[in-house]
Amino acid sequence: MSNFRKQFNKGVLELGIMKLLVEQDQYGYSLIEEIHSRSGGIIELKDGTLYPILYRLEDQKWIESYWETQTGRGKPRKYYRITESGKQRFEDMLEDYLDVNLGIQKIIKH
Amino acid sequence: MSNFRKQFNKGVLELGIMKLLVEQDQYGYSLIEEIHSRSGGIIELKDGTLYPILYRLEDQKWIESYWETQTGRGKPRKYYRITESGKQRFEDMLEDYLDVNLGIQKIIKH
DNA sequence: CAATATACCTTGTAATACAAAGTAACTTAT
DNA sequence: ATAAGTTACTTTGTATTACAAGGTATATTG
Numbered sequence: 001m002s003n004f005r006k007q008f009n010k011g012v013l014e015l016g017i018m019k020l021l022v023e024q025d026q027y028g029y030s031l032i033e034e035i036h037s038r039s040g041g042i043i044e045l046k047d048g049t050l051y052p053i054l055y056r057l058e059d060q061k062w063i064e065s066y067w068e069t070q071t072g073r074g075k076p077r078k079y080y081r082i083t084e085s086g087k088q089r090f091e092d093m094l095e096d097y098l099d100v101n102l103g104i105q106k107i108i109k110h
Numbered sequence: 111m112s113n114f115r116k117q118f119n120k121g122v123l124e125l126g127i128m129k130l131l132v133e134q135d136q137y138g139y140s141l142i143e144e145i146h147s148r149s150g151g152i153i154e155l156k157d158g159t160l161y162p163i164l165y166r167l168e169d170q171k172w173i174e175s176y177w178e179t180q181t182g183r184g185k186p187r188k189y190y191r192i193t194e195s196g197k198q199r200f201e202d203m204l205e206d207y208l209d210v211n212l213g214i215q216k217i218i219k220h
Numbered sequence: 221c222a223a224t225a226t227a228c229c230t231t232g233t234a235a236t237a238c239a240a241a242g243t244a245a246c247t248t249a250t
Numbered sequence: 251a252t253a254a255g256t257t258a259c260t261t262t263g264t265a266t267t268a269c270a271a272g273g274t275a276t277a278t279t280g
Contacts, residue, residue: 004203006237007121007266008210011114013237016217023220029258038220039213049237051260056236075245075258093114094218100118101211103149107126108204110133110148113235116268120236123268139227159268161229166267185227185276 001044013045014053015097018082018090021063027077028054054080062086111154123155124163125207128192128200131173137187138164164190172196 013035020026020034028050035045057063063086069076082090123145130136130144138160145155167173173196179186192200 001238002202002206003266004121004124005206005210007124008207009238010120010236010267011117012210012214014114014117016214019218019220027258035217038217040216042209042213043217046238047259048239048241048261052236055260077257078259092112096112096115097118097214099152100115100122103152104122104126104207106150107145107148107153108129110129111269117235119269120267137227156269157228158230158270158272162267165229187227 009043011093011097013043013049014057015090015093016043016045017050017053017057018062018086018093021080021082022087022090025079025081027068027079029077031080057086060089062089119153121203122207123153123159124167125200125203126153126155127160127163127167128172128196128203131190131192132197132200135189135191137178137189139187141190167196170199172199 016035016039017031020031020038026034028047032045032047032050035043054063054065058065058080061083063080063082065078065080067076068079126145126149127141130141130148136144138157142155142157142160145153164173164175168175168190171193173190173192175188175190177186178189
């Protein structure tokens with residue numbers, strides 16, 4: 001992946017993950033798929049990127065996890081749910097993201 | 111500055127700097143002011159951030175520099191001008207930025 | 221003369237996306 | 251039944267980069 005693409009992803013991925021978790025509990029693998037499909041295939045989140053993000057968010061108590069065994073078959077899945085402080089954090093991040101975005105748009109569209 | 115704010119800045123600052131240099135030659139200090147004013151005061155670029163970016167861009171031959179002495183008085187200023195390959199790089203970056211942006215917008219606005 | 225603004229530069233730190241590797245269970249095709 | 255593929259989670263190491271905090275030096279203003 002191009003290096004500037006990586007740079008633009010910074011922070012944005014965390015924001016996207018938080019947003020999906022605000023909507024509903026999800027497990028890691030489903031987050032990868034959701035990010036991909038809902039972004040229209042534009043954003044690809046690698047598993048080696050996702051899991052460290054999830055552990056980070058959990059360390060900060062912005063999300064919590066619980067294991068869920070599949071009925072009958074299927075590997076157990078580790079679900080994540082957002083906490084109250086996580087919701088606040090998401091709001092803060094979103095605001096900052098929109099701000100930066102607005103600022104850079106003004107510079108670019110000239 | 112908040113940490114997520116920093117993250118959102120990654121890459122975006124380089125993009126903004128390149129955009130301003132596509133428009134016209136500028137020296138470091140003026141870039142800081144332009145980024146600030148044109149973003150409506152939203153984006154603040156620190157000098158300790160700017161200069162390393164400029165050296166990086168110059169190493170890659172995306173920009174070139176030249177000193178200009180001020181008529182009569184005033185410190186000499188180091189101006190930067192974008193190169194041909196720099197213009198191409200800017201186009202590539204812009205495309206990637208708009209892509210990522212579109213992708214994340216789709217996830218967020220739901 | 222002191223304070224402020226202009227202008228440039230350097231070092232060290234923290235954050236984080238990715239590549240690459242691994243483990244393991246389940247599913248599908250041959 | 252076996253091999254190959256998919257699902258699912260984990261870890262280690264690397265590269266990038268924005269910032270804080272320090273510095274130098276000249277010019278302007280009170």
